[in-house]
Amino acid sequence: MSFQSLSFVIIGGGITGLSTGIQLARAGHSVVVLESSPCVSETGAGIQLMPNAARILYKLGSREYLEEFAVRPHGLVVRRYVNGEVLSQLDFDGAVERYGIPFYNIHRRHLIQHLFDLAIQSKVHVRFNATVSSIELGGTAPSITLTSGEEIAGDVLIGADGVHSVARRFLAGNIAEMTTITGDAAYRAVVPVEKLLSDPDLAPLITTPEVTCWLGPGRHVVGYCISGRTEYNIVLVTHPDVGSAESWKLEGSADVMRNDFADWDPSVTKILKLVDKTYRWKLIDREPLKSWHDPSGRLILIGDACHPLLPYRAQGAAMGIEDAAVLGELFSRISSIHELPVLASAFQKLRSPRCEQAQQASRANQHIFHLPDGPMQLARDDRLKESFISEAERKAIFEYDPAAEVAAWREGETQNRVLTSPSVQ
DSSP states (O other): OOOOOOEEEEEOOSHHHHHHHHHHHHTTOEEEEEOSSSSSOOOOOEEEEOHHHHHHHHHTTOHHHHHHHSBOOSEEEEEETTTOOEEEEEEOTTHHHHHSSOOEEEEHHHHHHHHHHHHHHTTOEEESSOOEEEEEOOSSSOEEEETTSOEEEOSEEEEOOOTTOHHHHHHHTTOOOOEEEEEEEEEEEEEEHHHHHTSTTTTHHHHSOOEEEEEETTEEEEEEEEGGGTEEEEEEEESSOOSOBSOTTSEEOHHHHHHHTTTSOHHHHHHHHTOOOEEEEEEEEEOOOSOSBOTTSSEEEOGGGTSOOOTTSSOHHHHHHHHHHHHHHHGGGOOOGGGHHHHHHHHHHHHHHHHHHHHHHHHHHHHHHTOOTTHHHHHHHHHHHHOSSOHHHHHHHHTOOHHHHHHHHHHHHHHHHHHHSGGGO
């Protein structure tokens, strides 16, 4: 079977867009990534890389980089907000033995810089200051027009431009977007570890790095080391939200943040006293689009552009990285441009159930994490003491293999062609 190399234009140079560019370029295609920012940058803070995401990055050659710039947490500890009582623990130290890959915590700027470097090595053309104003699918080839007036054409357009996606709006047309205001807002802040090490009560968070989650009425806090254990990342979700916007570039009030958590575990209040600057993000829930691609397969959405997730499951970046790997596998054997509709449909068929499951789990965690004190909270705490996550759930999340998923799809397609061929009617 012959291979046909295609030209891809990717809108968005974040984690998902760069991952997609790398995967498609390594599959043998020509790739341009359009990023509106002037350079490699990231306003956000830390993210958790579970084994399902880290496994894909390992295959891209990221192991040494992760070992240097990320942090391997020993485990997850869930605590009660008021006194730090341990409600649940999950061991990460045995992750390599169980899943073949460890857990990592990493700063977004480090991950994006690394993906940019991998993209350049993979011959991906990354263009900055490239803001898309319109998309055109008519004519001989789809094209994108930038705000500068420049037009860029390609065989396939990929919308990896997040929750405010231009590609999503184009594909959805006049269909109103299904959004729900959660009423929650998330603060993010990063604190130099030296500040924590100087306090005997906080030093163990650094010397024995773990992901620590404090649960309380209407709020929760997550903290962990990043940047080779030189920074401590803290995320605080609070309800109700007052005056925030859906942007990580909006600076919040550190004093208001401290006041929101003034009656929490002393470890939390001590960390917050060390925060100089914080950013505040309004959490909005969105339904995934019914279709992630146009009928021709010339425009495909990926990541948050088609299945945005709330940040209660630590799987948002992972889903985008998985998407990219699946798309790369699907297009690694394309022999004709006429296969585009089938491959675009296969991408959604393979990814939609898993992303929907992650979205539902994230929504459930929003409720579970924020229960008010009372009978339901006590019952939740009793369940957490038994297990934070079941072994079946762990396997389903952490052992995901994009290559195996695509291989199974191809085998099924081959069997269907045999069964429906005239010779076996």
